[in-house]
Amino acid sequence: MPARLPSWAWVSGLTLGAVAAVAVLAVQADQGPHPTVAATKPSASASAGAHPAPEASRPAAVPDGSGNGRRIVYSLGQKRVWLVDASDAARRTFTVWPGTVSPDPGTYTIGTRRDATTGSDGVQIEHIVYFGTQDGVWVAFSNAVDGSSPPPPASGAKTGGIRLHKADGEALWAFGTTGTTVAVVR
Template sequence: MRAVPSPKIWVTGLTVGATAVVVALAVQADRGAKPTATATPPSASATAKPSPKESESAKPTRVPDGSGTGRRIVYSLGQERVWLVDASEATRRTFTVWPGTVDPDPGKYTVGQRTEDPITGSDGVKIEHVVYFAVQSGVNVAFSNAVDGSSPPPPEDGTQTGGIRMKTGDGSALWTFGTAGTTVTVVE
């Protein structure tokens, strides 16, 4: 008669296998491109960009034509606005943003790497809820919000930043909605 392994052995084997898969995926994700921080803080004489008006963020606007169909994030370069659109074509949230100095080309992208914990953005500001979706001219383009809720400082001359910054509540909503593999459509 053949001995059958105990349930503890099966559970242990499955746990070890699952742990190995998670570690392999974490190592693979860690090899991806990451934003770099500048060592020079913003100029003390620089003035911050004005905050998007609450009424602008709150007022409903129509999702731009040509932004595709299905569940997606839509980013309008001209309107400096984002829409979170569900599978039924309903807009779950829309809000204005502060774009970086490097814009992605119009087109379709996919959310790749995400970083929830605070990191230092290319403008020297602590940011969180970072959702990467494109690389343009060697610069990572990602959605994020400042940990302290502030607007980004004006970039120093020649500094290339790909961060698309938003208010804290909007950053949290985009983080929840923009899971890996989510489509991001960029329109003019």
Template sequence: MAARLPSWAWVTGLTVGATVAVVTLAVQADHGPHPTAATVKPSATASASTHGSAKPKPPARPPALPDESGQGRRIVYSLAEKRVWLVDATGKAGRSFEVWPGTVNPEPGRYSITLRTQSLKGSDGVQIEHVMYFTKAEGVNVAFSNALDGASPPPANGQKLGGIRMHKEDGAALWAFGDQGTSVVVVK
């Protein structure tokens, strides 16, 4: 009659076998190709080989500060680029970011921040913060802001909206940069 192995022996044997298998797989994986994080979204035509020879392109630099954007410390808003630059007193753009304009655009020209409001509900019904008003166009207040949840604005559905929205971190940077009276230059 054959002797039965105790259950602890079976459990110990299975545990040792599983540990050996995991260690073997880990060693093999360590010698294989390693994925790297992409710094830019790949294009539809981009292809990478399995040997990792494709190199990601560096992120594109933001467009240069428009020439006709004035002098001194200011906020520059380009209608065509849908972009804002925060420009210091020496004329150097310290930060630039894309924005989502509303359906009503201000005319190109020089304005200043007339009112700052920490947070409120926007005319589109979205909770917004870092609201900085600088003009009116077509009877609508035009202001920079960001949604509390960081989302882009929903479609306007025929509404006249003057909010120029941005990402949450850009809204915080703009709020820190622009006090009441800060110059805003709108360019085409």
């Protein structure tokens, strides 16, 4: 009967072989081509089909003159909202679809919140956060339950709903509790 090698010898031999194979592969990889980072920006044609959200590339700065502390800032001109924490840092910013009636610039307070209802445009909406009135029309943030953008208003219709994307509506609902300040700026 031939002599058997002890198991430690087998394990040591296999380990030594594996280490040698990895070393050979590492040397070969080091001598091959290496990826590099392009130092140029993509051409306009390369990115023409892509429309990244402005938030993804460069967050818009909180407007000057919008106050201090924890607040919601709504810019009429930019059609944009910021959720600003107590340290004056924007935690989230996003674009919105304003209604036909806009609040005057100034400071408001969230007084009423409503889980869901039908908007004046006939769309099921949720996360309704009322913060003011203008020309007899309630002004509020909300989002469509199905996530759609608002339809064009009927001719002459007065709508005070500021419609948000669904995820933004959820974020504003969580942030904008009763008593939260809403700063409206031009």
